[in-house]
Amino acid sequence: MSVLDEFRLDGRVVIVTGASGGLGAAGARAIAEAGAHVILTGRRENLLRARVDEITAAGGSAEHRVLDAVDEDAVATTFGELAHAVGPFDAIVNNAAQAHQAAVLDVGKADWDRILDVNLTGTFIATQAFLRHRRNDRSTSVVNISSLAATVGVRGQAAYAASKAGVVGLTRALAVELAREDVRVNALSPGYFATDMPGDVLADEAATTALLRKVPQRRIADPAEIGAPLVFLISDASRFMTGAVIHFDGGYTAL
Template sequence: MAPQRLDGKVALITGATGGIGTATAELFAREGARLVIADVAEGPLLDLAHRIEAHDAEVVRARLDVSSAREWDEVIALVRDRFGTLDVLVNVAGIVDWPGIEDTREEAWDRVIDVNQKGTWLGMKAAMPLLRASGNASVINTSSVLGLVGSGAAAAYQASKGAVRLLSKTAAVEYARQGVRVNSVHPGVIATPMIQEILDDQGDQQPDIQRTPMRRAGRADEIATAMLFLACDDSSFVTGSELVVDGGLTAH
């Protein structure tokens, strides 16, 4: 049997009940990680924990609103008490709002920025002492292809994901000599609950799929394998990078 790539590592995954978060948690468990899975959706979180436990993986679940500094502190205290260490932080939690500049409501803007941008910063801020103490840690922040290129819509979402990209880079520089690597992952059109209604309505005629050279939506497990590469020691010299997983969407 091949060695497990995350054997002995402790990983905290936010947004764990979404498509990408779930696929990442299940893959990390198969690769030997001890998991803390966090989300605001407590029922689905319990179901996910039961599925992971069925494969004899160690998992702890925690309710977490990533926009709350207090809740982040509570989750990190849980990690410290249960495991004493943290090796991998995967910030997946995110929300989307589709309107452009003029149609975006201020309260919607604030909520998207709070979850996607502020939540990523709060997570790194709260977790960094444990990550630095690990001496060989990885932070993976989930951005988007819409953190790289404009779309003419989704103003708040694009602003937040662009911020996650540069926040990851500056954190990578800050912690490069402290044993913490920081990278961002940029999914393209991925068939997850966040956009499933659009995909169900438009199918392969969805405009972004039509612009994707591979002419299909990606799968959550195809993002999870990218997360795994950045989490494990195979990526030991990779920090401050953007791992784009988009079927070629941003290649032209």
């Protein structure tokens, strides 16, 4: 097998949560391009359908399921039905998340609970369901999407930062626990991408200028750029990597 062949995902079944837009949609497109059958999940069916249409129009293989990441029963049922229909899973990308921007004294318990529930508990629920229906005759991969906010202080993001730091801790714990079962668990920690999530910052010229001073590459990433590291972490090219946290942020966390 050549080096480039190791990055191929032909014949694999990959779930991407939170895939109706942003990094989830961009990642799903790249994973399908690498040869996998991709299952996109999220709460907005019209957007999921559009993403699946884009993938299939480009020659890829994809389908979608409307799913709330924190509905444990629905996740368990849906994953079971999918495994029965398309076969056991090779990988999951836990991308479903919500942003939250507020001064610490303005963060209510309901806000805190919601962000931790979606970003951290949702990742745990989906991972459990994936493990119950994973392929067991070759290496499988869990990729958790964290954030630079898990590593560096970001003003007004107490709940979001705590949830993403929790994702990093969960990643490392599961990597150790599952290593001998040939399940790799890694985290990808993106910086600022041109998506809806940092939209308020990017819509403000002064805020964007201030942000770029903290990014050594002096740019905001295009969502399509998330595809290559995701394919790497799912593929055999990363078969000796587990428990890693990859910062994909233009050098932000290097400062």
